[in-house]
Amino acid sequence: MMKLYGVPGWGSAISEVMLTLADIPYQFVNVDGFDAPGPQRSLLETLNPLCQVPTLVLEHGEVMTETAAIALMVLDRCPDLAPPVGQPERRQFQRLLIWLVANVYPTFTYADYPERWVPDAPEQLRENCLEYRKSLWLWLEEQLNPAPYTFGEQLTLIDVYLAVMRSWGPRHAWFAANTPKITAIADAVCRLPELHKVLKANEII
Template sequence: MANWKLFGVRGWGSTLAEGALAWTGTPFEFDEVEGFDRPGPSRERLIAVNPLARVPTLVAPNGEVLTESAAIVLRLAELHPEAKLAPPTDHPGRTAFLNRLIWFVSAVYPTFTYRDYPERWAPDAAEQLAERVDAFRQSLWRQFEAQLGDGPWTLGYEPSALDLYVTIMSHWRPRRAWFAANCPKLHAIALSAEALPQLAPVMQRNFPA
């Protein structure tokens, strides 16, 4: 069977999909599309499979296309339950897992769309928009920190894809130093998750020291 194909950029949102693929031991081909957000060959290759021209975009061996990281995580978890990327459907932590996974992609992730390109959304107030989005994202992380228990992982009992999100997204604004100072539980989770054998090579490749 042919490998999966991941369109992405090192250190960007495609790292979430790359981490999930590595976690489940799924072979894949990586198509580097750096510069996809401006006209050029990379953008054209990406648009051919995802008209929104966003990463991650993952093409399954049968040609099916997944364009949302949460969908990628859930599909890979279905295909590889032994990897424990997600709790099984009858697990008591399943509801919390689903709620927090969708929170990452519906509440936190969109802030990067507006913060990374503020001039697109508020050309006359780009700096002000960036400042407000930064402050809002920090408030989201503080809320999440306050909901965590005392366990070593987001769900407390064992690692899951939620910890994959924490460790990758903590490399983005407001970045690791802020998490260490303001969200120590999330910071500890991030450090533990990036040391997992299934994630360590992915983290080193995408966020070299």
């Protein structure tokens, strides 16, 4: 069985929900506190020297990191969680997957620990990252036409990203007021009974 090292509500929640949706068995290992010296960091460091979550250990011991890479692995096992190969929607799926991890995700990397990057002005960096993140979500909002998911009736891993990341800053109230399409997609995912337990464990619902 796979082992997913993470922290409830953190970036590992994306991978945990994807694995659950694809019905891939896994064991969740909580490494809360890994971002400071201590036993949890030491444990994670033996698997992933970058000390990042998610860190996924596959059935035969291979280590995978990065949510997009894990998403592609999930698709190898459960292709129905993306539009079919050769369709225009497939290319848009690929674009949005990389866009989320290349543009939106880094704003958390810098805003969550601003003192690492600009010790003289951490609050300014945090505020600037949040405002830039809002502008990214507003751009995405203009691209969407949920019915009820990003690609119509088909539930895909992009919808998982949106459901989980909607629970992070600027949080539910801002999304509800400014991005009703993203909110509708996230709400549709959160209503899926098979995801109730994992979403609740990660404080997404």
